Amino acid sequence: MNIRRGKGQEASELSELAYRSKAYWGYSDEFMKACRDDLTLSSAYIETQEVYVLEDEGSIKGFMSLEKDAEQEQWLLGYLFMEPEAVGKVTERLCGSIWWRWHKSWISQSSPSTATRTQNRFTCREGQSA
Incomplete structure (x- = not known):
C-alpha cells in the first residue's frame, strides 16, 4: 500500500469513491x-x-483530508472515505500513517503549543471516525 498526496485531476474519482463509501x-x-x-x-x-x-496495486482504496481552521489555529478532519471492501480494514492504518507523516513535517514549522493543540484535536476526531 502506498500513501500519497491527492491530485486535482482525481476529483471525479475521489468524489465517486466518497459516494460509494x-x-x-x-x-x-x-x-x-x-x-x-x-x-x-x-x-x-x-x-x-x-x-x-x-493506493493498493495502483488502485485508490481511500482518501482523507485535513482542513486548516486558521481562526482556531488547528487542523480538522475534512473527509475520510474508503472503498466499501476496505471499510474497517485499512482506515486506522491510513489515519495513523498520514497523521504521522504530516505531523512530522508540520511540527517543525509550528510552535509546540500549537502542535499539541492540533494533535489533541485530530486524535479526538480520528477516534470518533474510526
Missing part, C-alpha cells in the same frame, strides 16, 4: 441524492487542502 452504510436513495454535492470534491479543493490517497 457513504452508500455502503445503507442510506436511502433520497438521502444519497441529497448528499451528492457534499460528497463532491473539486480540483481546487484537492490542490489547496491536505488531501491524501491510499
Whole structure:
C-alpha cells in the first residue's frame, strides 16, 4: 500500500469513491441524492487542502483530508472515505500513517503549543471516525 498526496485531476474519482463509501452504510436513495454535492470534491479543493490517497496495486482504496481552521489555529478532519471492501480494514492504518507523516513535517514549522493543540484535536476526531 502506498500513501500519497491527492491530485486535482482525481476529483471525479475521489468524489465517486466518497459516494460509494457513504452508500455502503445503507442510506436511502433520497438521502444519497441529497448528499451528492457534499460528497463532491473539486480540483481546487484537492490542490489547496491536505488531501491524501491510499493506493493498493495502483488502485485508490481511500482518501482523507485535513482542513486548516486558521481562526482556531488547528487542523480538522475534512473527509475520510474508503472503498466499501476496505471499510474497517485499512482506515486506522491510513489515519495513523498520514497523521504521522504530516505531523512530522508540520511540527517543525509550528510552535509546540500549537502542535499539541492540533494533535489533541485530530486524535479526538480520528477516534470518533474510526
